[in-house]
Amino acid sequence: MRESNANEPTTGTDEREDSVGSRSATALRSDGGHPQEAIDAQGSRRGETLDARIFEHNAGDDQEGIPFVGAGPGDPGLLTVTGSKLLEDADLVVHAGSLVNSELLEEYCDHAELVNSVGKDLETLVPLMRDAYEDGRAVVRLHSGDPAIYGAALEQMDALEHEGVPTYFVPGVTSAFAASATLRTQLTLNEVSNHVAFTRPQGKTLTEADDHVSDFVGMGDVTTCLYLGTHAVSETMDRLLDDGHDPETPVAVIYHASWPDEDVIVGTIDTIGAQVEEAGYRASAVVVIGDAVTARGYERSYLYGDWANRGDSSEANDAETQADGD
Structure with a gap:
């Protein structure tokens, strides 16, 4: 080489x-x-x-x-x-x-x-x-x-x-998927998160008007994955608090996801900024915001519930297609 x-x-x-x-x-x-x-x-x-x-x-x-x-x-x-x-x-x-x-x-x-x-x-x-x-x-x-x-x-x-x-x-494989594997959770979970947002916080590249982190978090059923924002975790969380978001919303910061020196910090909107600053990370981490981080309160999927017992009919197959991933 x-x-x-x-x-x-x-x-x-x-x-x-x-x-x-x-x-x-x-x-x-x-x-x-x-x-x-x-x-x-x-x-x-x-x-x-x-x-x-x-x-x-x-x-x-x-x-x-x-x-x-x-x-x-x-x-x-x-x-x-x-x-x-x-x-x-x-x-x-x-x-x-x-x-x-x-x-x-x-x-x-x-x-x-x-x-x-x-x-x-x-x-x-x-x-x-x-x-x-x-x-x-x-x-x-x-x-x-x-x-x-x-x-x-x-x-x-x-x-x-x-x-x-x-x-x-x-x-x-993008880092948010490696982070999901590390956290042993899904980014989408029935009754918890129906959507996933890949986004980045405001800074030199993104203007304040184009920063939609707060919008995604405010939707409630979105797992928000922040790229290129390790250096701005504290500022981003402060903006979320100023916008009235629940300070107890789970947040995980996965540094070097899947690398030998991977590190996982789990906290909340209220605490994660100080935790990341104490760890000293300024780059190379993905930030995951939402209840999917802890998988708190998810419901059983339709895929392996009533729909699974409908037989091998075309309707059952259609239902499986619709339910796949829940």
């Missing part, structure tokens, strides 16, 4: 067939490219017509191009089978730095060239991946968790697609 500089030249042996047809004619060919122009162009094209590949491929298909793989929450065992196979076959892996467990990189990428994406902008990353792919190398872009949730993946993919390089998603 060799960690390389993003500016180090790459080599390859096979010339890769261009599978995106006329899109290559509009590629922005330069050392750094123009990612914002590419993003704008791809966005306009997407607004006019759906990508044909949506109807040609399933999520687990082996596809042409650069896969954007979710590494999962941390534990190498929580990497998907598809993701592991792609990493084992990769020549170049561009990864999300310390957000990806080094044990995972050692287990699946010891043969590949590694590039840490932290601190590198699109003007560096896009031509790096493009050139390696066009040199015939198998390239994997490895994101932490699932790239579809706060992953900033689509802008990279749009920039690459505009340069004539096909891309696709490979899902991963």
Whole structure:
């Protein structure tokens, strides 16, 4: 496993067939490219017509191009089978730095060239991946968790697609699911939580007007999962208290969910801020708010109750489909 500089030249042996047809004619060919122009162009094209590949491929298909793989929450065992196979076959892996467990990189990428994406902008990353792919190398872009949730993946993919390089998603296990497993509970529970919200608190990226944490908590039957908010737990809880939410509402903070140094702090809206400050965590934790944290007061599911005794009829099968997950 060799960690390389993003500016180090790459080599390859096979010339890769261009599978995106006329899109290559509009590629922005330069050392750094123009990612914002590419993003704008791809966005306009997407607004006019759906990508044909949506109807040609399933999520687990082996596809042409650069896969954007979710590494999962941390534990190498929580990497998907598809993701592991792609990493084992990769020549170049561009990864999300310390957000990806080094044990995972050692287990699946010891043969590949590694590039840490932290601190590198699109003007560096896009031509790096493009050139390696066009040199015939198998390239994997490895994101932490699932790239579809706060992953900033689509802008990279749009920039690459505009340069004539096909891309696709490979899902991963997001940290909220690892947190649920650690807490030995479900995020949805009958009569407790009918909904799950993935959100983030206000800060440099999100304005006060766009912060809906209080709205979700106020709905009562929502399990609210806060990403990118470890540093602001106290401030977020203070706002919830100011908005009149029950100070005894359960809250859990799971630091490094599924990592060897995982830590779990369980408290309430009233207490969790001080608990997190005492622990000293400022990043890399997911915050779960709601009664699902303790599974307090949940009711038996319909799935294994009356509906289960209705026989193997079409109505019973329909009922099972409707009740699944309760």
